[in-house]
Amino acid sequence: MTVYNGLPYLRAAVDSMLAQTFTDFELVIVDDGSTDAGPAYLASLDDPRVRVITQPNRGTAAAANAGLAACTGELVARMDADDVSVPDRLQRQVELLDQRPEIGMVGSFTRILGDAGPDALVALPVDHNEIVAALRAGRHALSHPTLMLRTELLQSIGGYWPFALVDDWDMMLRMCEITTVTNIPEPLLLYRVHRNSLNGAAMTRMRYSIDFARARAEARQAGRPEPTEEGFAARQASLPPHRRLAFRATVSSLTHYRRAVAERAGPDPWRAVPHLLLACALRPDLVVRRLARQLAAHR
8 A cells, every 4th residue: 555645534444454354464555755644643553464664755656666565475455545445355356366376466346435435336347358458448447456466477567667657557557468367346445536536637647647558558569669758748749739639628528527426426416417517528438438337337
């Protein structure tokens, strides 16, 4: 678990891990230079399974790699500092990986967690090929905080990339290239959303990172050198105006959709409506696909 200014949700995330039915694990928490009261809370933890690593703020990728370097077990599970894992999450994933040695990474469905409590189910593909196709197309197919991986495999790809960008998409694509991946078709994690959880700037950074990861994966598949961060930035800056406009429309649509999800799971669900309408106006195809996925999950 990496954390930067994770309060007020950090305690619930940690508690959910320490309450797991599978108990033979070490919880490595990397505090990435938090300036809130989180470090004091972490220092107060007296469970012998908890190990806290403190470092100056260097970003999530550097924090994740520091945590990975500290892991000694055969398996490593990821967890975000504001989500909640259900009690048997680790047990279910360990059992699957023990029973199916060909699988090197397993995630799960999630359920949205808002201010008013658990809300919609988020279903994801379970077939390896469907997961790979979706990731390469930039579509959500794995939920990073639900993942459990074979440590040796994650270390073999070098962990997370070194760039100061959102790091999970690149790692997931590279893991898919060396092993079989799947999702357990049950919600083993409550994925927290709130009004300020993702703004437009953060969504822009996320989508840029996803596109960069996809470009690097495409180059690997074609046997070409992977683009550098500088080279990719130059390429994006040289896109024709309609392509840049399409990117901004996608970012805005996804930002409004995310806010709609947060409002729907909050105390006044009707506040989701204008955000959903704006998301639909900007990119109706994205909204329809996500709503269809939610409907399919409840069949």
